[in-house]
Amino acid sequence: MDQNSGEAARLEDAALTRAAQAGEVAALGLLLERHRAGMRAVALSVLGPGPDVDDVVQDAAVTALRRVGDVRDPAAVGAWLRMIVRNAGRSLQRASVPSQPIDDLCLPSTDAGPELRLEHHAMRNWIWEAIEELSPTLRLPLVLRHFSTTVTSYERIADACGIPVGTVRSRLSQGRARLATALAATADAPHADTSQRVRASRAEARETLAAAESGRFGALMTERWSPEIALLRGNTPVGGWAVLARGMDGDLEAGVRQRLVHAVAGRSLAVWEMHLLSPADDPGHCPPSVAWLMTLDGAGRPHRLRLLHPRPVPALQSLTPM
Known part of the structure; x- marks a missing residue:
């Protein structure tokens, strides 16, 4: 990639990131597609080949949805996405250390003023509204995986839901996919606090x-x-x-x-x-x-x-x- 095309890619990343921070789920989807190969390469480097690679990339996509408002340099969003994947992969390797909930991940943050703080909370409200659109069988595993502090592993979610670990993986995958659809459907709906x-x-x-x-x-x-x-x-x-x-x-x-x-x-x-x-x-x-x-x-x-x-x-x- 030459200097001009690299700068053009950074400008496009910046525009998409700002749109995603304003609540446009389609913009976030485009960002994830643009950087999916790089995110997967990081997951492979941390975990090696296996089913956990795709799980970590999917987890990172949900984290990005929740925390895109924290990106300090919109033009460097690719590095931010890869960092989320790296952190998620390392957390998965440390089986004895509980995964952190999305709200507590140590990611770059802005010195957000009142407007940005309000926008960030509004995005969280929008996400919860979409989560409520999921079926109960998909909702509980997704909430435990991404919002709890101690019931985050596949094994613990399986115990909680009374289902096999393989079913947990399947429901999380379905839940993340349907969450994207629900986000688009509820973008203009009123959201509870x-x-x-x-x-x-x-x-x-x-x-x-x-x-x-x-x-x-x-x-x-x-x-x-x-x-x-x-x-x-x-x-x-x-x-x-x-x-x-x-x-x-x-x-x-x-x-x-x-x-x-x-x-x-x-x-x-x-x-x-x-x-x-x-x-x-x-x-x-x-x-x-x-x-x-x-x-x-x-x-x-x-x-x-x-x-x-x-x-x-x-x-x-x-x-x-x-």
């Missing part, structure tokens, strides 16, 4: 834990959760209100406490990730963490709950590891 919803969900989680510690967990479920609340293991119901109340009370009596560390919330689902604190006289009583994966009903109330330890642990005495 995602950050407000997450703040409300965090407050709800803390109020739930406080109610439990004061002996009011059962009463809170009656007041705020669906009367048809069910505890699932994978896709199989294993109990309802009474089982959940009994499990929480039993763990509290044993001296176990929970502390919220991360929350994600959409209209149809919420994820609360907790640290588990064992009693001082029995530090190995419980595993280090648990994720509450909640499907919400039309009124926004928890309707289905899965409790997942992000690491394999020995079987515990209590039915609900809370």
Whole structure:
């Protein structure tokens, strides 16, 4: 590539990046197509040949969608995309280190003023609106993979959803593809304030834990959760209100406490990730963490709950590891 054509490519990248930052999903699609070969080459250099290469490139595409507003030099977007792939590949290699959620990735950021900050939040709202257009079977794996902090590996998502790892890969691939279509379809639709919803969900989680510690967990479920609340293991119901109340009370009596560390919330689902604190006289009583994966009903109330330890642990005495 000569100097003139290289400069022309940089100018075109800059124009497409600015359009993508303004919310034009088609512009981002063109950017990804322009740089897909380079992104795949980086994935191959980090991971070697194998199915993980395509997964990492697809993951990077969703990350780019979420964080394109953070590109400092629009003309150098190709290097930014390759960096995302490199980071994702290295994270995949470090199996013992949980993948970071998209919002926490250390990517170049702008010194964004109020207008850019508003634009960035608007884009996040647009993405969540599109996620809600996905079917529940595609939505949950995608949200866990890209928005949680501890349930991000294929194996953990498979445990959460009660499906094989190969099905997780397939659903993530379908989900990413359909997300692009849903983004285009919802670009002009009104979008709810995602950050407000997450703040409300965090407050709800803390109020739930406080109610439990004061002996009011059962009463809170009656007041705020669906009367048809069910505890699932994978896709199989294993109990309802009474089982959940009994499990929480039993763990509290044993001296176990929970502390919220991360929350994600959409209209149809919420994820609360907790640290588990064992009693001082029995530090190995419980595993280090648990994720509450909640499907919400039309009124926004928890309707289905899965409790997942992000690491394999020995079987515990209590039915609900809370």
